[in-house]
Amino acid sequence: MSITIADLQKKKETGVKISMITTYDATFARLVEAAGIDMILIGDSLGNVMQGRGSTLAVTVDDIIYHAQCVLRGCSTPFVVADMPFGSYQTSDDDGVRAGIRLLKESGAHGVKVEGGARCVNLVKRLVDAGVPVMGHLGLTPQSVHTMSGYRVQGKGSEAAETIYNDALALEAAGAFSIVLECVPRDLAARIQNALSIPVIGIGAGPDCAGQVLVLQDCLGMGTAKAPKFVRKFADLAPVIVDALKSYDSAVKDGSFPSDAEAYH
Ligand code: KIV
Secondary structure: OOOOHHHHHHHHHHOOOEEEEEOOOHHHHHHHHHOOOOEEEEOOOHHHHOOOOOOOOOOOHHHHHHHHHHHHHHOOOOEEEEEOOOOOOOOOHHHHHHHHHHHHHHHOOOEEEEEOOHHHHHHHHHHHHOOOOEEEEEEOOHHHOOOOOOOOOOOOOHHHHHHHHHHHHHHHHHOOOEEEEEOOOHHHHHHHHHHOOOOEEEEOOOOOOOEEEEOHHHHOOOOOOOOOOOOOOOOOHHHHHHHHHHHHHHHHHOOOOOOHHHOOO
């Protein structure tokens, strides 16, 4: 039985923190489930970490469906959210409802995530009415990287903070079951979480949110680029993996792998 929205809401109400991590394949989905993590996000960050792109903009609904299908073959407990990629809902709410339904129907994900505040309110209502649970995403919204002039902390001045605060209230009123809040000052995140009854999942938003999310490869220290301040590496796997691969390479090249014991007789 997978974790439900009611379970997540109860955690928020009882002060039990919610853990979330991005995952893109079945192998890691199994490991994430074994670790007891509550929620998985098939983030459009797969454009960066899986496809090697410089942004999330080229990711398609088909890409998200493919990776979500892989993830859902590897786990059954976490609540799984599929990202609505750039271009799948900005053109019209009809397009957004169609994309949201496809994501649930074809991947088996339990909910979708949309980036944006006021402009997404009607879409969120329509998705929820259609039976598609929606997570909002405010603050740094990577699909708007160019309008934001890069990946930078959002909500710093009082006007910018008010906009994000009001957007959060509007998304909750529209029926969002949770909101990701990315790269905003700690006090703004705390104010938003205090005002909302739904769980806020922070990333670069400080410790006062109901839960936290990280990109898996950042969390495990598998990235090559310099990580932002909010990333904590819970392991440093990149050198471990490279060392293992170097040992394999040497063993193949010096003839010690495979040995006779590793051969069939
Ligand atoms: O795409 C993604 O991985 C995300 C998280 C960083 C929240 O949106």
